[in-house]
Amino acid sequence: MATIDRKRLASLFAREQKKFVDERPKSKALFERAGKSLLGGVPMNWMAKWAGAFPPFVREAQGAHFFDVDGHRYIDFCLGDTGAMTGHSPAATVSAVQQQLGRGTALMLPSEDAIWVGEELQKRFSLPYWQFTLSATDANRFSIRLARQITDRPKILVFNWCYHGTVDESFITLQDGVAKSRRGNVGPPVDPAVTTKVVEFNDLAALEQALVPGDVACILAEPALTNVGIVHPEPGYHAALRHLTRETGTLLIIDETHTICAGPGGYTRAENLDPDFLVFGKPIAGGIPGAAYGFTAEVAKRIEARQNLEDCDTGGIGGTLAGNALSLAAMRATLQKVLTKDAFDRMMPVAERWASGVQKVIADFGLPWHVTRLGCRAEYLFSATAARNGTEAHDAMDFELERFMHLYAMNRGILLTPFHNMALMSPVTANDDVDQHTKVFRDAVRELVS
Numbered sequence: 229m230a231t232i233d234r235k236r237l238a239s240l241f242a243r244e245q246k247k248f249v250d251e252r253p254k255s256k257a258l259f260e261r262a263g264k265s266l267l268g269g270v271p272m273n274w275m276a277k278w279a280g281a282f283p284p285f286v287r288e289a290q291g292a293h294f295f296d297v298d299g300h301r302y303i304d305f306c307l308g309d310t311g312a313m314t315g316h317s318p319a320a321t322v323s324a325v326q327q328q329l330g331r332g333t334a335l336m337l338p339s340e341d342a343i344w345v346g347e348e349l350q351k352r353f354s355l356p357y358w359q360f361t362l363s364a365t366d367a368n369r370f371s372i373r374l375a376r377q378i379t380d381r382p383k384i385l386v387f388n389w390c391y392h393g394t395v396d397e398s399f400i401t402l403q404d405g406v407a408k409s410r411r412g413n414v415g416p417p418v419d420p421a422v423t424t425k426v427v428e429f430n431d432l433a434a435l436e437q438a439l440v441p442g443d444v445a446c447i448l449a450e451p452a453l454t455n456v457g458i459v460h461p462e463p464g465y466h467a468a469l470r471h472l473t474r475e476t477g478t479l480l481i482i483d484e485t486h487t488i489c490a491g492p493g494g495y496t497r498a499e500n501l502d503p504d505f506l507v508f509g510k511p512i513a514g515g516i517p518g519a520a521y522g523f524t525a526e527v528a529k530r531i532e533a534r535q536n537l538e539d540c541d542t543g544g545i546g547g548t549l550a551g552n553a554l555s556l557a558a559m560r561a562t563l564q565k566v567l568t569k570d571a572f573d574r575m576m577p578v579a580e581r582w583a584s585g586v587q588k589v590i591a592d593f594g595l596p597w598h599v600t601r602l603g604c605r606a607e608y609l610f611s612a613t614a615a616r617n618g619t620e621a622h623d624a625m626d627f628e629l630e631r632f633m634h635l636y637a638m639n640r641g642i643l644l645t646p647f648h649n650m651a652l653m654s655p656v657t658a659n660d661d662v663d664q665h666t667k668v669f670r671d672a673v674r675e676l677v678s
Contacts, residue, residue: 230594230677237632240675244635248280251639254297255285277646279635289316291656294643302643303661305582305651310486313511313604314566315654321514324561325554333554341556345520348563352493353484353506355522360551360559364485364509365393367521368448370545371505372397374523375446375479378530385438385447385478387429389618391455392448392483393509397424402619428617429453430462435469439476446479446505451495454486457609457621457648458600466501473504479527481505485519488512489603489652492569498603514562518555571655575604578653578662582606585666593673607650636672637665 249256259282263269268276275283284296292315294302307313314321346358361367372384372395384397392398399413400420407421425444427434438444451466453459473480482503484494488511491498496506504527509519523531536543583606587599596612609615611624625648634644642665644651651665 230596232629232676234628237628237676241628241632241635244632244639245281247639248635251300252280252282252284252296252298256282258285258297259283274646278638279631279646280638284638291315291317292654292658292661300641302638302641303657303664304643305653305657305661305665306643306645307652307654308510308515309645309647310489310510310652312515313489313652313654314514314562315656316515318514318562318566318655320561320565321516321558324557325516328554328557331553334549334552336548338551339553339556341553341560342551345556345559345563348560349508349520349522352563353496353508353522355503355506356525357528358520358522360556361509361519361521362517362547362550362552362555363393364483364507364519365395366547366550367507367509367519368392368395368398368481368483371481371507371521371523372446372448373544374527374531375481375505377534378527379445379477379479381443381445383423383425383444385425385427385435385444387449387453387618388426389456389622390429390448390450390453392450393485395448396420398448400424400426402426402428428619429459430465430616432465432468432472436472439472439478442476444476444478446481447473448481448483450483450485451487451499451501452490452602453618453621454602454605454650455647456618457615457624458602458605458607458650459615459617459621460600460602462616466499470502479504481507483507485509486605487602488567489575489605491572491603492567495602511567512562513555513558514566516555516558518559520559566655572604574655575653575657578657578659579604579606579651581659582651582653582662582665585662586669589666589670589673592670593677595673595677604653605650607648609649632676633669633672636675637668640668640671642668 259269270276287295287297292304294304349358386398388402396417397420399410400407401410407426409416409420425438427438480503482496487495505523507521512518579601583599583601586608590597597608597610599608600614609624610626615621637644
C-alpha cells in the first residue's frame with residue numbers, strides 16, 4: 229500500500245498555503261480588519277478551522293456554488309455543514325421568506341404555516357406531535373429536559389464521539405474505558421460524567437449494561453454516526469436498541485439533523501425506526517434558522533400530565549424567537565417544494581457518483597483509505613476498512629493530511645466541510661461538479677504519493 233511522506237506533506241501544504249494567501253488579497257484584508265472587532269477575526273470560533281490561513285469571505289451563493297470576494301468560484305460540497313443541503317437560496321424558500329418579511333416575523337403567536345409544517349412532519353416521520361425551535365441543539369436539549377421530567381431519571385446516554393450540537397451532556401468520551409469530558413469542552417457547567425453515560429456505537433453488551441440500572445432517562449442518538457465520519461449500524465442493531473430501551477423504560481431520541489440525507493423522512497423512515505422523540509434541524513428551513521422535535525402520543529400524554537400553565541414560560545424549554553413566523557414560512561416552502569422525494573431521487577445518484585470516483589482513485593494509488601456513503605452524503609476516511617464505532621472512526625483521522633486535502637481542493641474551487649472529509653449533494657449539484665472533485669482529488673493524491 230502507498231504511504232504518505234510527512235516531509236513531502238508539510239512541503240506541499242506550505243506551497244498550497246502560499247497560493248491560497250497570494251490569490252485572496254481581499255479576503256486577507258477583510259480578515260485583518262475583522263480581527264479588530266471579532267474574536268479571532270471570525271463571527272463564530274469554529275470558522276477559524278478552515279484549512280486556509282484565513283477563511284474565504286463570501287460575496288454571494290446560489291445553488292451548489294458560491295463566489296468569494298476575490299472572484300473565485302467554488303463548488304460547494306460543504307453546504308453549510310448540512311444547513312444549506314437544499315442548495316443556497318432555493319427560489320421557493322426565498323419567495324416565501326420575502327413575502328413573510330412584509331407580513332411580520334416575530335409575533336409570539338401561531339401562524340397557519342405552523343399547522344401545515346406539523347402535518348407534513350407527521351407524514352414524513354409518523355410522529356403525531358411537534359414543537360419548533362431555532363436550532364437542532366435546542367431541539368435536542370428540550371427533548372432531553374422533557375425526557376428527564378417524564379421519567380424522573382437523571383442521566384442520558386450517548387454514543388462515543390457523537391455530536392449533537394452544543395448540548396452540554398453530549399461532550400463526553402471514553403478514555404481507556406472511563407467516561408470523561410471531551411478535549412476542547414469549553415467551560416462545562418458540570419462534569420458530563422455526572423449527567424451522561426457513554427458507550428460505543430454497535431456495542432449491544434455495553435448498551436445493555438448501561439441501561440439495566442434504570443437511571444437513564446433517554447438515549448440521544450444519530451441513527452448512523454456522521455460527525456466523526458459515517459459509521460453505519462450493524463444489521464439488527466436498531467431493533468436490539470429499541471428492544472433494550474423499551475425493556476428498561478428508557479426513551480429514545482433520534483437526531484436526524486445530518487441523517488436526513490437518507491431521504492425525505494431521514495433514516496427513521498428509510499429503515500422504519502420507531503423513536504419516542506425525533507429531532508430535525510439545519511436544512512428544514514432552507515438555511516433560515518429553524519428546527520423541530522416530534523414525539524409519540526404516549527410521550528405527549530406524559531408531558532401534558534406534568535405541565536403547569538403558570539410556569540410554562542420559565543421551565544427551560546422555549547425561547548422568544550422559537551416557532552417564529554419567518555422560520556415557519558421557510559419550513560413550509562422548503563418541505564413542500566425543495567426537500568421533496570424527487571429532489572432526493574436526484575441527489576442519491578450524484579452521491580454514488582462522488583463516492584465511486586473517490587474510491588477508484590484510492591484503489592488506483594493503493595492507498596489504505598476507504599469511502600462511506602449515507603444517502604446523499606459521502607466521505608473518505610484515512611483507514612483501509614469501515615469503522616464499526618466512533619473510536620475507530622476517530623482514530624482514522626489525520627489532522628495534517630485532512631487540512632492538506634481540504635486546502636488543495638479549496639485552491640482549485642472545491643469546498644468540503646472543515647471538520648472532516650465530507651461531501652453533501654444538493655438537489656442542484658451536477659455530475660460535472662462531482663467529476664471536477666474527482667479530478668482534483670486524483671491530482672492531490674498523485675502529488676502526495678509521487
